[in-house]
Amino acid sequence: MSISLEDVFEKFPNRRREDMIPLLQAIQDKNGFLSEEMISSVGSYLRISVNKIYGVATFYDNFRFGPVGKYHIRLCHGTACHVAGAGTLLKELERILKISDGECDKQGIFSLEVVSCIGACGLAPLIEVNDMYHTNLNLQSLKELIKSLREKENSA
């Protein structure tokens, strides 16, 4: 296993069944996603069947099973954003990034995730890039945003 989970496990010394979801969240915060090895090691740590944990993790949209890019884009597709044109934004994002929902590009720079309402309906439509909200988007501003991120990445 490439990443050590010992420090995460230390925060859950009681190995209780109810620690499962907080533990998975902590691992995802640290690693960006849940790998099969990580789920297996959570299983042996909490003494719960691996399949049970996998079942719980796949139930919740919040858990990811593949790596995310350097810029993780979460596109809100709640009701308000949908009405304000989130569908068009999604198509545009898929076109310029050449990835679809739940995927990460080959260079590991951008990843895209479509989420339900993230609670900023007054500012619809919006996307979230690495915990930063970009609001009241239209096709033009979206393109510019991606372009600026690309430039930032290229100059780095």
Added chain:
Amino acid sequence: MEFQIEVNNKHITVREGETLLAALRGHGIRIPTLCHMNRFSPTGACRLCAVEVEGKRDLVTSCSFPVEEGMKVKTNSRRVMQARKSLVELLLSNHPDDCLYCQRNGNCELQWLAEMMNVKERKYFGKKNTHYPDYSSTSVARDPAKCVLCSRCVRICEEVQLVTAIDFISRGNQTMVNSAFNKGLNISSCIHCGQCIQVCPTAALTDISHQEKVYAALDKKDVRVMFMISPSVAGSVAEAMGLKVKDQPMDIIAGALKRCGADKVFHLGVASDINISEEAGNLIAHIQNKENSLPLLSSCCPAWVRYVEEFRPEWITSLSKTKSPQQILSTLIKTQFAAEADIPMEQIFNVAVMPCVGKKYEASREENTHKGVSETDAVLTVRELLQLLRSSGIDIRNTEGEALDDPYVQSSAAAWKLGYSGGKAEAVARETYRMLGGKMDTFKFNTPKNIYGRKETKVTIGDHQIGFAWVSSISDAEEYMQQLLLDGRKDIHYVEVMACLNGCVGGGGQPVSRGFEQVIARKKLCAELEKNCAFQYPQDNPATAAFFKDNRFKPDQEITRNWIKTDFKERTVLK
């Protein structure tokens, strides 16, 4: 306390604390269910057991609703019937309509429900899911497209067998029952008990069929097909086809298989006799060796063996190293019999007929294969045997019996006991008693009467007491062993474990959807058939005697290793 409730305008007497479902069914009122399982806590997930209770706004699920004094229940009002029908129609909305090509055609709970609710047209057009079948396991096949998500397999796997090889993955209309990381059963923690097949209402869980292999072998001119019939299969076939004990079901099966082109039909009980003798020898050695802290654990059940290998590797050394009857007879046929009858080993095709799907897995175990070829070439379950006979147009009720073939022609009464929980312990107890010079007329083996749970008894030989215990299902076995270790008990020397509830009579290869009464009926038939035997004890069996008299073989001797000994090892799986 008993009181009355009103059901469909009639009064019935019910017990306090009962669920409404149990009370209604107790009075012969038919209530459809899908997720309900006896002995399990109710989930109310399928909602098919809905009934109307006066004063309640919504329909209630009778499986999870306790009876109350004076309640008024309607089980067949228009509203109830309409609700149930809609539920079934919704279940059918994304179900593959391939009943004609389905393994459970005619024996499917979903079919029954659709018929019962009078569903005559497709009302809802759901998007069919695109789940792929999983044939990776050596014993259990899964087709999630046919799954109705009733959760019975998930619960039996988790709560009864403590394995959780399958669970609900994902959510909403994406939900499916699958193994860890959707990777297939072969690398999951599945122990091949097949209990999931037994509880599955549809064909989402079936066995890996060996029928085609057997048909192909029967067709080939230079291949000689040897059938081995497990004693308990005779009981199961008799139960399923309505044969009587006096009909000699074993002989009828032999006659029927001969008509299908079998070269020889052998009695697997011969190997059971050898197994019992050997295991009794093991037990005596095990007791004499003071280093053994655990009792000797039976190893006939491949699912139990697999469980120990996966989850309790520290118990492996306590497992009896004797091969299971299936593997003993397969070895004997391909070596002893082949040499005596002068048949090249390659021409022999061994087919075991078993009440078990785990035996399919056992046949493929590394220890039981040589250069990739298994000693047992195919294993048919009782289901497959009945199918084979049906396909071959053989009416088993009108088939003349035929004696089984030399040299593995008959078994002792003891061999018939291996089919049900407690039987093996008793057979080994008798044999141990006899080996230690006890007089058989003073032998006493008390069987506790409870149907479920752990049982133990003590056999007195001279001034020694040997403790025997037996459990069925992994959860009972685990609980019993943990308690044994916790109490540090030294008075139990032999523990028989069968992974299926009630032992092989409730096995994963038995006819499905038949209920608990059939399991008990099979057990009774086995116990009756035992009385047909010409002799009581394994050593009286000429075939067993011949095996052990050949001076090389004595129970529990090093030399018997290659023939009737096997080995176990720790397994790493996704658990």
